Amino acid sequence: MSTIADRLIEDEGLRRGVSRLTPEKIEKVFKELIAGECGARLKTYVESCVRCGMCAKACHYYMSHKDPSYTPVAKVSQTMWRLLAAGGRVEPQVIYECAQVAYTECNLCRRCIHYCPLGIDTGYIISVVRRLCHKLGVTPQYIQDTAHSHSAVLNQMWVKDDEWPDTLQWQEEEAREEFPGLRIPLDVEGADFMYSVIAPEPKFRTQLIYQAAAIFNAAGLNWTMPATPGWDNSNMAMFTGDSEIMSRVERAHYETAQRLRVKRIVMGECGHAFRAVYDVANRWLGWKWHPVPVVHSVEFFWELIQQGRIKITHKYADPVTIHDPCNIIRGRGLMDKLREVTHFLCENVVEMSPNREHNYCCCAGGGVINCGPPFKNVRIVGNSIKAEQLRATGVHTLVAPCHNCHGGLEDIISKFGLGMHTKFLGDLIYELMEKPEAE
Amino acid sequence: MHALYDLAVGPLAWLAFGVFIIGSVYRLLAMRALALRKDGAFVAYVSWPHAFKSLAHWFTPFGALGWRENPGVTIATFIFHICLFLVPLFLMGHIVLFDTFRGWSWPALPDGAADVLAIVVVVICAYFLWRRLSVPEVRFVTSAQDVLVVSLVGLTFLTGVLAYHRIGDNLVLTTLHILSGEAMLVAIPFTRLSHMLFGVFSRGYIASEFGSVRHAKDW
Amino acid sequence: MKRRTTPLALVAFVAALLLALPALSQQDMTTVPDEAFKTRTRPPALFKHDEHNEKAKLDDCTACHHGEKDGKRDPGADTSGIPCSDCHAVEAKPGRTPLMRAFHKQCLGCHMTQKKGPVTCGDCHKPVK
CATH class of the missing domain: 3.90.10.10 (Cytochrome C3)
Structure with missing residues (x-):
């Protein structure tokens, strides 16, 4: 049977990382990690897993390849069990293999939790493997670059401190052509909410900031965006296993909101960012819940619709289908609100199957897409099951309120010739809404 | 053989029960202590109402996605585990031993029913072994321990069935049956069989995370 | 004649059987x-x-x-x-x-x-x- 060793992909970051390792060094770091950061969860999971293989069908990689080495349990057996069995004393090449499995063959989507009777959290185990790889300095080059960026400028895309307000003002200027009274309020203390986005938005998807501003403007909201670092809610360090940088980024994010004394943080349509802010970094920082309430766009749009603040001129006529992003569905239970918003905006919604909490992953999340070109083909081919699922709906518009999902789904759509295009809820709202001031 | 039988029903039986009970309690308490010491940021989210709700789904055949997607394993797993508890606890032969030597007695299953259920366990053990060796995704992750524990359970029930039907030397088979049963009890706290102890807690924990933090079902 | 002797013999046989029962039952007990x-x-x-x-x-x-x-x-x-x-x-x-x-x-x-x-x-x- 084939294993990870039979499909290794050259990555400069991984190669350079393992070249610096020795079995002794690996053993030392591994033992420190297990003793220092792991506890009952890892021990219980590793010990009580009965190797029944029921989780196989949970994973889009397995469902696409039908190769037993891609099942959730196989990914754990090729990484954590192997390391534990050797007490961490393994050849550097093994770490290369562990890293490729952990960073590029698992999206941490947690679908397998719906398959394991014992409730084993494979995503957690794989995160521990990533943590080890990070500590050993064996991380894929592309995602490590984003983590470095987080470390240096507190955002993912090397956006300089002055480029950020510059970009916002540029978008404000553009939008004022359409909506003369529109503002993108910077650093307004005491605003109702701080809107935060991921760094790719100012970098190359400025249209999304424009749209958000237009929607908030039409709804007459009291909002703000920070003018300082701390504006980026994305967090690739969370996925490289760099918990220290992860928590620095989130701390800056929370503290920026606190500095602005906003009532809450509204996050753009991104899934992993929400996971970091809502579910992960707060724990590392010692917060059981968040120091500032955190709301995802899906829920926020839902509220605005409930309050009658979003008015649309007409409904989107073409049939659409909904992709449920793992981090806000399995991670936040927004499936009903996502549907209510979509049904509010669209005439005809065709559900894909399975959906809601049971939806297949886009295969881009969990940092996998961020590992860059070397692994691109694997993640696209590794999600033919998603392509089949999309094709079966027979529709041409796909609503996906998550950046990573967009990236992954667009790749699948073009590879498998599905003839679909993806939309954010913001895209739809902007397209359909009444634009009172518009000229 | 007579001496070995005496040993098996006497001191070894108490030893096995002792190791099983004390071992299980120890493992549970030690794991709890470890969780409190090292997983505090996760134990904090434990929510029993969510745990029970999820467990109710997982204890129902086809009540969770994983069960529905693996119908064969699901049917086998449920029947297997029900018989695994029902047969040993309510078998006439076992109750008679307690009745004779301890004066404890409780209602027994009819012998014929217990016989059928025990044979079912043996057949399902064979099915599990077959899966281990032939289904690729199971074989890929199978280790010696996995084969061993299923075999141990299968052997216990097989020798029990043979002894009941008086196939082979009754003393030899009964002794073997008792010894393998005792080995199984001793193995529970220290092998994969510990999923009997930890399973509800690992499920309950993740159910709490899903229920109270993520507001999504985990079944 | 026949009619009288048969019941008598039967009674005697039954009586003997009853007396011998404990011994008999133990010998035959399986x-x-x-x-x-x-x-x-x-x-x-x-x-x-x-x-x-x-x-x-x-x-x-x-x-x-x-x-x-x-x-x-x-x-x-x-x-x-x-x-x-x-x-x-x-x-x-x-x-x-x-x-x-x-x-x-x-x-x-x-x-x-x-x-x-x-x-x-x-x-x-x-x-x-």
């Missing part, structure tokens, strides 16, 4: 008597009385046919001939030994202490050959 049980879950335990006692070198009847004093087993009294179920009811009152337990204790208990004789379920409860 299983532990299980008539008292309403439902039988297993075949009656094989037990050839005389053969067993010969083999076990048992002369003292009270080894099994014991009496009872103050709720305790009294080895001083010989209760041969009294059916076990007369004292050991199938559904015994609290503090008394029910019939099944009495049988199991009697046979299995002794076989365990003597380290001789059958001890497994299937070595006693099997069809008479």
Whole structure:
């Protein structure tokens, strides 16, 4: 049977990382990690897993390849069990293999939790493997670059401190052509909410900031965006296993909101960012819940619709289908609100199957897409099951309120010739809404 | 053989029960202590109402996605585990031993029913072994321990069935049956069989995370 | 003539049979008597009385046919001939030994202490050959 060793992909970051390792060094770091950061969860999971293989069908990689080495349990057996069995004393090449499995063959989507009777959290185990790889300095080059960026400028895309307000003002200027009274309020203390986005938005998807501003403007909201670092809610360090940088980024994010004394943080349509802010970094920082309430766009749009603040001129006529992003569905239970918003905006919604909490992953999340070109083909081919699922709906518009999902789904759509295009809820709202001031 | 039988029903039986009970309690308490010491940021989210709700789904055949997607394993797993508890606890032969030597007695299953259920366990053990060796995704992750524990359970029930039907030397088979049963009890706290102890807690924990933090079902 | 002698002979035969019954029943006994049980879950335990006692070198009847004093087993009294179920009811009152337990204790208990004789379920409860 084939294993990870039979499909290794050259990555400069991984190669350079393992070249610096020795079995002794690996053993030392591994033992420190297990003793220092792991506890009952890892021990219980590793010990009580009965190797029944029921989780196989949970994973889009397995469902696409039908190769037993891609099942959730196989990914754990090729990484954590192997390391534990050797007490961490393994050849550097093994770490290369562990890293490729952990960073590029698992999206941490947690679908397998719906398959394991014992409730084993494979995503957690794989995160521990990533943590080890990070500590050993064996991380894929592309995602490590984003983590470095987080470390240096507190955002993912090397956006300089002055480029950020510059970009916002540029978008404000553009939008004022359409909506003369529109503002993108910077650093307004005491605003109702701080809107935060991921760094790719100012970098190359400025249209999304424009749209958000237009929607908030039409709804007459009291909002703000920070003018300082701390504006980026994305967090690739969370996925490289760099918990220290992860928590620095989130701390800056929370503290920026606190500095602005906003009532809450509204996050753009991104899934992993929400996971970091809502579910992960707060724990590392010692917060059981968040120091500032955190709301995802899906829920926020839902509220605005409930309050009658979003008015649309007409409904989107073409049939659409909904992709449920793992981090806000399995991670936040927004499936009903996502549907209510979509049904509010669209005439005809065709559900894909399975959906809601049971939806297949886009295969881009969990940092996998961020590992860059070397692994691109694997993640696209590794999600033919998603392509089949999309094709079966027979529709041409796909609503996906998550950046990573967009990236992954667009790749699948073009590879498998599905003839679909993806939309954010913001895209739809902007397209359909009444634009009172518009000229 | 007579001496070995005496040993098996006497001191070894108490030893096995002792190791099983004390071992299980120890493992549970030690794991709890470890969780409190090292997983505090996760134990904090434990929510029993969510745990029970999820467990109710997982204890129902086809009540969770994983069960529905693996119908064969699901049917086998449920029947297997029900018989695994029902047969040993309510078998006439076992109750008679307690009745004779301890004066404890409780209602027994009819012998014929217990016989059928025990044979079912043996057949399902064979099915599990077959899966281990032939289904690729199971074989890929199978280790010696996995084969061993299923075999141990299968052997216990097989020798029990043979002894009941008086196939082979009754003393030899009964002794073997008792010894393998005792080995199984001793193995529970220290092998994969510990999923009997930890399973509800690992499920309950993740159910709490899903229920109270993520507001999504985990079944 | 014929008509008169036949009933007479029959009566004499029955009387002789009744007198000889205890001895006869022990000689012919192949299983532990299980008539008292309403439902039988297993075949009656094989037990050839005389053969067993010969083999076990048992002369003292009270080894099994014991009496009872103050709720305790009294080895001083010989209760041969009294059916076990007369004292050991199938559904015994609290503090008394029910019939099944009495049988199991009697046979299995002794076989365990003597380290001789059958001890497994299937070595006693099997069809008479």
